[in-house]
Amino acid sequence: MSQNGLSAQSEQTGTPLKLGELGAPAVSGESVQAQTAAEKSIAKRYLDLQSAVRFPIQLPISVKSKAGERQTETQNISANGVLFRLDAEMPVGAPVDFTISLPASVLGSEADVQIDCRGRVARSFEDQGRRGVAVVIDEYRFERPEAL
Numbered sequence: 001m002s003q004n005g006l007s008a009q010s011e012q013t014g015t016p017l018k019l020g021e022l023g024a025p026a027v028s029g030e031s032v033q034a035q036t037a038a039e040k041s042i043a044k045r046y047l048d049l050q051s052a053v054r055f056p057i058q059l060p061i062s063v064k065s066k067a068g069e070r071q072t073e074t075q076n077i078s079a080n081g082v083l084f085r086l087d088a089e090m091p092v093g094a095p096v097d098f099t100i101s102l103p104a105s106v107l108g109s110e111a112d113v114q115i116d117c118r119g120r121v122a123r124s125f126e127d128q129g130r131r132g133v134a135v136v137i138d139e140y141r142f143e144r145p146e147a148l
Contacts, residue, residue, distance in 0.1 A: 052078040060101040063133075065090060074100065081122065081137050085130040094121045096135050099143075114143040 054076040063070050067088050075083045082100070090096065095118070102113040123134040 052080045054078045054083075059103075062099045062101075064097040064099075065094060075132070081119065081135050082117075083132065083134045085127070086133055087130060089131060090121045090124050090133050092121050092124055095119075096121060096133075098135070116141045116143055 055078065056076045058073045058075070059077070061072055061074050061082070061084055063072060063084065063086065065088075067090070070086055070088065072084050072086055075085060077083075077100075082098075098117050098119070100115045100117065102115065104110060104112050107113060117135075117137050118139040119135040119137045121133055122136045123132070125132045
C-alpha cells in the first residue's frame with residue numbers, strides 16, 4: 001500500500017500534521033483529566049483533524065482486526081477517516097485493515113471498486129447497544145476491476 005499523503009494543519013500553530021504521525025488519542029470525558037502532556041497534545045491534534053468535512057455515506061465495509069473479519073457499513077467518511085458500528089470491542093490505537101466497496105451503480109462502472117485501507121482506531125464508544133469505531137486512515141489503495 002502507498003501512503004495516502006493526506007495532511008492537515010493545526011489551526012493554532014499552523015504546523016503540518018501527517019496522519020501517519022498521529023498517536024492514539026484518548027478523548028473520552030472521564031479520561032481527559034488524567035492525560036499526560038503528550039497525550040493532551042495528541043488529543044488536540046486529533047480534534048483539529050476531526051474538523052474535516054464528514055459525509056454521511058453508508059457503504060459496505062469489511063473490517064479485519066485481531067478479533068477476525070466482520071462485515072458492516074460506514075456511518076460517515078471524511079478525508080481523514082471513517083466511522084462505522086461493530087458488535088466487537090476495538091481498543092484505541094489498535095491497527096485495522098478494512099475494505100470499502102464503492103458500488104458500480106454509483107460509479108457508472110461494470111463492477112464495484114474496492115478501497116483497501118490500513119489505519120488505527122482513534123475512538124471507540126458505545127452507542128445504542130452497538131460499538132461505534134472511528135478509524136484514522138493511514139494508507140489506502142484503489143482496487144479497480146479489470147473490466148474497466
